[in-house]
Amino acid sequence: MQPVTRIHSRTAVMADENIDTDRIIPARFLTTTTRTGLGKLCFNDWRYLPDGSDNPAFPLNQPEAKGCAIVVAGRNFGCGSSREHAPWALLDYGIQAVLCSEIADIFRNNALKNGLLAIVVSAAEHEWLLANPGIELSIDVQGQYIALPDGGRISFVLEPFARHCLLNGVDQLGYLLQNEKLIAHYEEQEQAA
């Protein structure tokens, strides 16, 4: 994973609550055996009209949402399945951060492991972000704050290990493999029990 230290972008708002993983990437596209190329399928059934043209009602199809790498989403974003295809698709689509008052556990885990910043902010800050689409934000992973255009800041907390891995581009499997001795020891004890 490449290090992720700072993300700077305007925000796009997807206000719906409970945007589930089936909406992010419909199940029929899960027959893939790779993790690439899912961006064009991201939000497929919401983003396109039946004739294949862009759905003007889809939030990220709005002209002002073009090129936005930060999405402010309604509560409980990413609920549903464990498919890692959801963060893969979002990243490939160009989204690098999701801000929300509450994010589904498995999705958040998957997102952070892939360098997609899934950030939980307070309910009041969330309200404010939802009400102010299109503002320029700068997310600082090291300092754990979001810089607002007026100089204000919203602070957030990332799980310390996830943050360490993001900042340093550390791969978690590598870390686990370093603990091989402990794992082998556990297995021996278990065998003996």
Added chain:
Amino acid sequence: MSAKTLFEKIWDAHVVAPETADTPAIIYIDLHLVHEVTSPQAFDELRSRGLKLRRTDRTLATLDHSTPTLPAGPDGERPYANAEAKAQVAQLEENCREFGVELHGWDSSERGIVHVIGPELGATQPGNTIVCGDSHTSTHGAFGALAFGIGTTEVGHVMATQCLLQRKPKTLAIHVDGELPKGVGAKDLILHIIGHIGVDGGTGHVIEYRGAAIEKLSMEERMTVCNMSIEAGARAGLIAPDETTFAWLKGRPRVPQGEAWDRAVAHWRTLKTDDGAQYDREVRIDAGTIKPTVTYGTHPGMAIAMDAPVPAARNAVEQRALDYMQSRAGQPMQGSKVDVVFVGSCTNSRLSDLREAAGVLRGRRVADGVRMLVVPGSEAVRRDAEAEGLHEVFRAAGAEWRIPGCSMCIAMNGDLAQPGQLVVSTSNRNFEGRQGKGARTVLASPATAAASAVAGAIADPREYMTEVAA
């Protein structure tokens, strides 16, 4: 020693390295279940790093999600939805061969939905940690195992190290007091619970279901309840193992035999939550008030007794959900016209579920214009059901009897509904488009599904149960 919950006992027994401020705990995984959809990229990761799969004896694979539920044609070709689905299945077969993983593939008499076969084989055992790249892994919690879904990156972690990095979740006790009324089952109960606590009511928590009504449930019913824990946002749901659990597991292929069995049971008896142990949160539900329950919106938390009026939308998103479903505020779901009925999925595709549906259908016909699909959860379920003649009951009623798989639960194998069709489904997710683009899903119990098939409209199964002996 301080009093511990069931969850804490399992967690503590699996800590390889404790969590610190800077690092999550390293947790050992006893059983890793694998299927074709969320594993190919993880196998690739092993390959690209030149790693072996650490514990093939703790890994079990099956084909279920992308597999067709119609049999192979005379030429031996299986009717895959598309070339990609076929390639994905072939990829798992090849990966399992290369890495030495036991696969219950097409030639296995035990193939089936991953969460159905784990328990059937006795691979699912109390006190275990169990993971799978599938959020409904929570099903296995019915046996008092800590079981949860993981993403593909983590699938790779478990393959390579048999471990996961985890922060300790919080605990939520859901006490279900009293007794479920006659004709009201586990599916009604869990839909009611999710309707009560909400789709994010369990986020960050492991749920332990307990209380008189839970203790009375059969293992199949407990699996139905734990299966849907994730629909309340909880990664895992647990039920303390008891005599019902031990009786169900005894003699299954992968459980210990003889003296080792006795020792295992003695250990499993110690797992239940100690008196005085504390949960982070507690909720109480009265089972006696629950009625046949269905969903009316586009997530499982939008659930209500089928004869109760659909609540008015509280915001634009809920209104959109009602519009999508064509559900009308103030009107009950009961009586809504049905196009398709699906009995299947890891929530409700076990023998008892099929018996429940067949009990309603026996001597009756699926209404004109309604298509009904019955998909057993595994080859074992299929065998048992056919031995009892249940397939004849379904066929005589005009329903299709398929071969095992996830089928219309996720609709990626070609089994799907058409835009606008209303599906009464025994599966677990009613998200927009889950059963086909534009399809409208109403989650329900097998009895409700069967009654609705007969009536051609969402119907109360209790009206159909009285005349039929069990």
